[in-house]
Amino acid sequence: MPAFTEKVEQLIKKKNLISPEMRIVVGVSGGADSVALLSVLNDLAPKYALKLYAAHLNHLLRREAGEDAAFVQKFARSLGIPTFVGYARVSKLSRIYKLSIEEAGRRARYQFLRHVAKKVGAQRIAVGHHAGDQVETVIFNFLRGTGPAGIAGIPLQNKEIIRPLLGVTKEEIEEFCCERGLKWRTDATNLTTEYMRNRIRVELLPYLRRFFNPQVERVVLQLADIISEEDRFLEEQARYLLRKMGQKGGEGEIRLPLTDFLSLPLAVQRRLLRLLIRKSGAGLKDVGYQHFDSCISFLREARTEGEMHLPHGNRMFKGSGHFWVSTAGKQDKPAAMQEIKRDLKIPGITEIPELGVTIQAEIKPYQENFYFPPENYQVCFDYDKIKLPLCVRTRQKGDRIRTFGLKGKKKLKKLFAELKIPPSERDLVPLVISDGEICWVVGYKRGAAAPVTEDTRRVLLLTASKSFKD
Amino acid sequence: MPAFTEKVEQLIKKKNLISPEMRIVVGVSGGADSVALLSVLNDLAPKYALKLYAAHLNHLLRREAGEDAAFVQKFARSLGIPTFVGYARVSKLSRIYKLSIEEAGRRARYQFLRHVAKKVGAQRIAVGHHAGDQVETVIFNFLRGTGPAGIAGIPLQNKEIIRPLLGVTKEEIEEFCCERGLKWRTDATNLTTEYMRNRIRVELLPYLRRFFNPQVERVVLQLADIISEEDRFLEEQARYLLRKMGQKGGEGEIRLPLTDFLSLPLAVQRRLLRLLIRKSGAGLKDVGYQHFDSCISFLREARTEGEMHLPHGNRMFKGSGHFWVSTAGKQDKPAAMQEIKRDLKIPGITEIPELGVTIQAEIKPYQENFYFPPENYQVCFDYDKIKLPLCVRTRQKGDRIRTFGLKGKKKLKKLFAELKIPPSERDLVPLVISDGEICWVVGYKRGAAAPVTEDTRRVLLLTASKSFKD
Numbered sequence: 057m058p059a060f061t062e063k064v065e066q067l068i069k070k071k072n073l074i075s076p077e078m079r080i081v082v083g084v085s086g087g088a089d090s091v092a093l094l095s096v097l098n099d100l101a102p103k104y105a106l107k108l109y110a111a112h113l114n115h116l117l118r119r120e121a122g123e124d125a126a127f128v129q130k131f132a133r134s135l136g137i138p139t140f141v142g143y144a145r146v147s148k149l150s151r152i153y154k155l156s157i158e159e160a161g162r163r164a165r166y167q168f169l170r171h172v173a174k175k176v177g178a179q180r181i182a183v184g185h186h187a188g189d190q191v192e193t194v195i196f197n198f199l200r201g202t203g204p205a206g207i208a209g210i211p212l213q214n215k216e217i218i219r220p221l222l223g224v225t226k227e228e229i230e231e232f233c234c235e236r237g238l239k240w241r242t243d244a245t246n247l248t249t250e251y252m253r254n255r256i257r258v259e260l261l262p263y264l265r266r267f268f269n270p271q272v273e274r275v276v277l278q279l280a281d282i283i284s285e286e287d288r289f290l291e292e293q294a295r296y297l298l299r300k301m302g303q304k305g306g307e308g309e310i311r312l313p314l315t316d317f318l319s320l321p322l323a324v325q326r327r328l329l330r331l332l333i334r335k336s337g338a339g340l341k342d343v344g345y346q347h348f349d350s351c352i353s354f355l356r357e358a359r360t361e362g363e364m365h366l367p368h369g370n371r372m373f374k375g376s377g378h379f380w381v382s383t384a385g386k387q388d389k390p391a392a393m394q395e396i397k398r399d400l401k402i403p404g405i406t407e408i409p410e411l412g413v414t415i416q417a418e419i420k421p422y423q424e425n426f427y428f429p430p431e432n433y434q435v436c437f438d439y440d441k442i443k444l445p446l447c448v449r450t451r452q453k454g455d456r457i458r459t460f461g462l463k464g465k466k467k468l469k470k471l472f473a474e475l476k477i478p479p480s481e482r483d484l485v486p487l488v489i490s491d492g493e494i495c496w497v498v499g500y501k502r503g504a505a506a507p508v509t510e511d512t513r514r515v516l517l518l519t520a521s522k523s524f525k526d
Numbered sequence: 527m528p529a530f531t532e533k534v535e536q537l538i539k540k541k542n543l544i545s546p547e548m549r550i551v552v553g554v555s556g557g558a559d560s561v562a563l564l565s566v567l568n569d570l571a572p573k574y575a576l577k578l579y580a581a582h583l584n585h586l587l588r589r590e591a592g593e594d595a596a597f598v599q600k601f602a603r604s605l606g607i608p609t610f611v612g613y614a615r616v617s618k619l620s621r622i623y624k625l626s627i628e629e630a631g632r633r634a635r636y637q638f639l640r641h642v643a644k645k646v647g648a649q650r651i652a653v654g655h656h657a658g659d660q661v662e663t664v665i666f667n668f669l670r671g672t673g674p675a676g677i678a679g680i681p682l683q684n685k686e687i688i689r690p691l692l693g694v695t696k697e698e699i700e701e702f703c704c705e706r707g708l709k710w711r712t713d714a715t716n717l718t719t720e721y722m723r724n725r726i727r728v729e730l731l732p733y734l735r736r737f738f739n740p741q742v743e744r745v746v747l748q749l750a751d752i753i754s755e756e757d758r759f760l761e762e763q764a765r766y767l768l769r770k771m772g773q774k775g776g777e778g779e780i781r782l783p784l785t786d787f788l789s790l791p792l793a794v795q796r797r798l799l800r801l802l803i804r805k806s807g808a809g810l811k812d813v814g815y816q817h818f819d820s821c822i823s824f825l826r827e828a829r830t831e832g833e834m835h836l837p838h839g840n841r842m843f844k845g846s847g848h849f850w851v852s853t854a855g856k857q858d859k860p861a862a863m864q865e866i867k868r869d870l871k872i873p874g875i876t877e878i879p880e881l882g883v884t885i886q887a888e889i890k891p892y893q894e895n896f897y898f899p900p901e902n903y904q905v906c907f908d909y910d911k912i913k914l915p916l917c918v919r920t921r922q923k924g925d926r927i928r929t930f931g932l933k934g935k936k937k938l939k940k941l942f943a944e945l946k947i948p949p950s951e952r953d954l955v956p957l958v959i960s961d962g963e964i965c966w967v968v969g970y971k972r973g974a975a976a977p978v979t980e981d982t983r984r985v986l987l988l989t990a991s992k993s994f995k996d
Contacts, residue, residue: 200738268670282673289791292791321762345752
């Protein structure tokens with residue numbers, strides 16, 4: 057077994073990334089990293105009885121993208137590995153969601169990989185990030201502003217996603233490919249798009265190596281590993297404390313006892329606040345260092361009652377010896393929320409500003425290799441089977457939904473609870489209705505109506521531009 | 527009260543740096559930072575009933591150093607603050623201890639400040655590091671390789687040393703000095719000597735501000751603050767666990783139960799190992815990331831007994847369900863250690879290679895403003911009162927020592943225990959003997975023999991070049 061494979065296997069074993077007999081979807085762009093990843097995992101497959109699947113998403117951004125897909129299919133076939141190719145109009149997604157091309161591509165890619173994993177029943181998704189990506193990420197976060205989690209960098213494992221190449225460098229990967237006679241394709245966009253990351257790689261790192269530390273990459277990786285473990289430990293501590301100290305208030309609020317909180321070390325207070333704001337449904341968007349600072353000052357104040365503002369209209373309250381976070385939804389809920397109802401233009405674009413959502417409907421011919429988008433922000437129906445017209449409305453008392461694999465219907469309230477949608481947000485979730493039946497809970501889940509099958513000729517594609525629930 | 531003073535006071539209050547009625551020694555170089563520091567603390571002195579002392583160490587490196595001292599004395603006198611001026615031959619110290627000029631200067635400075643604090647009974651020593659110093663330190667550590675403690679940067683408080691200006695920038699300091707009409711002196715060496723730090727300040731930071739983040743300093747300071755609190759919390763956790771789990775072995779060894787240790791999260795294991803190696807007396811010199819990694823692999827191995835090497839001849843052992851660290855001293859103790867004895871050349875240089883120490887003896891005329899060096903690596907005697915010849919030897923059974931303020935003598939063994947010298951090192955501590963009496967435990971403490979007083983005419987200055995115990 058070559059030294060490279062051994063090095064990768066060591067990391068897999070040390071960090072327990074896979075177990076025997078797992079099914080693993082491998083994201084393969086066609087670049088050296090993912091080609092090496094597929095090849096190495098294929099080396100290890102017999103020993104661990106792994107079943108591998110290759111998955112490639114065509115971003116439809118470049119002319120040569122089709123050749124990349126063909127290259128990946130040919131390479132995987134040579135190893136006897138089944139391959140899935142999907143398509144995503146990343147430039148369009150980036151416009152709709154007001155994301156950079158890179159970010160839209162990243163999200164579409166992971167959603168495609170999860171989709172394939174679900175389809176084949178895989179327990180792991182392997183992607184080809186290497187040590188160089190890790191170093192760039194840590195330096196990028198360090199410079200742009202971050203807490204410990206940013207210095208911890210890209211996780212080696214995050215739920216089902218694993219990154220077995222994080223311990224090897226780009227040079228080692230290319231050397232391995234050359235030794236083994238593996239070919240790879242170079243993504244030209246990679247060299248021009250990600251401005252800051254490229255500057256780190258091409259300009260900053262060589263400068264730091266020359267004038268500060270020839271081993272700068274190594275020391276950054278070691279720091280990331282140390283801090284990632286400490287970050288994980290502290291997160292677990294905070295979770296434990298929230299469970300232990302938290303009491304349920306009204307409307308999904310979690311109340312913490314003030315005196316107990318103030319007796320904790322500052323480091324733990326910050327972690328606990330962060331978790332509380334997140335778990336209360338307020339979200340951490342735009343919540344920064346200075347907010348934690350203000351929260352702690354507010355809680356330390358002698359006054360026993362009061363409130364303070366958090367970003368996006370959320371608030372923190374204290375009173376009767378406790379404190380809690382209340383989301384904007386609870387404060388500013390429009391009085392006549394139940395009455396929102398709008399017909400969908402098909403094809404066309406329908407705006408529902410009260411819910412902050414725009415839904416685009418398109419009719420497409422069905423092709424083989426059609427990419428079934430994940431059901432939270434894009435969804436496909438069989439256009440010839442779905443009952444028109446469609447409309448969008450918010451929830452009503454007694455709403456039920458039929459989902460795949462379910463006999464009969466489930467209460468929408470129960471589904472909302474399963475999806476962990478905070479009560480304060482539930483009146484704002486758009487529902488797409490066909491013939492009185494909920495066929496899509498926008499941002500979360502589709503119903504079982506009119507699925508696309510092999511008999512489908514025309515596809516109705518709905519795309520929602522509400523903020524992602526990724 | 528000016529905004530600047532208020533900002534400094536806020537940090538002092540928030541982080542509890544001083545208490546009312548404290549005596550504080552302020553290190554004053556004569557630069558803008560320390561001039562502002564003395565001025566601000568003088569503003570706050572009436573409110574908190576503080577008693578201030580200024581202290582300036584002349585490094586004897588530059589011609590203008592004498593003028594700096596005169597400038598500081600004049601400025602402090604104008605505020606009615608008593609001033610101490612000391613002298614250190616930093617270039618000589620740097621040669622003897624094989625340290626950079628900066629490092630030798632830094633050590634001499636802190637030792638002088640501690641010396642003055644002891645003399646006046648001060649509870650705090652304030653030094654003028656500001657936010658810019660903090661940013662440089664964090665970036666320096668990040669690039670050279672560090673754990674969380676290095677990202678935490680310069681501590682706001684470390685035992686008696688406090689840094690009230692860490693929350694303000696160089697610009698704010700200079701603005702404050704200008705507004706108040708305070709003059710300061712610029713240290714020319716500062717611009718040329720500290721190569722890496724200057725490169726960070728002059729070249730790297732402007733580049734990062736321009737191409738990555740105009741607020742790079744702010745985000746680095748916030749990261750440092752978050753990580754310093756988490757670092758402190760994790761250290762306390764590790765200390766608690768070591769006390770709870772540790773069992774005393776032979777020769778000052780601390781034994782930890784293997785199964786309990788292996789059940790801890792990796793982050794805690796690393797912290798605990800670090801503390802164990804330190805507390806066992808092996809020291810952390812040259813112990814890096816890879817050693818902790820190897821230690822943990824060694825402890826995880828199925829073998830129930832074994833040993834592994836650590837730097838400088840130290841070793842880790844496991845057996846009978848426990849593990850512990852053994853210092854080099856215990857392994858390689860020379861058989862005939864007790865017999866080491868050497869006469870001191872006065873004046874002159876005496877080498878004792880078996881103990882890794884060189885002692886230089888000089889005879890100096892006594893002057894006013896004579897700097898009394900701290901007793902661990904340099905010591906002064908009244909040359910006309912000390913009984914010659916002097917010799918150097920290692921400890922003998924029944925050794926006793928007479929120290930200042932003590933009636934009669936104390937067992938040397940007791941002193942060693944008080945000084946927390948590990949048993950394994952005790953046979954290697956050089957003792958300077960005059961007329962059968964221990965007059966200096968080299969590296970630690972002097973005896974009460976022949977102190978320098980106002981009547982002293984000639985001083986015997988002994989300088990040891992053993993590695994510092996700072």
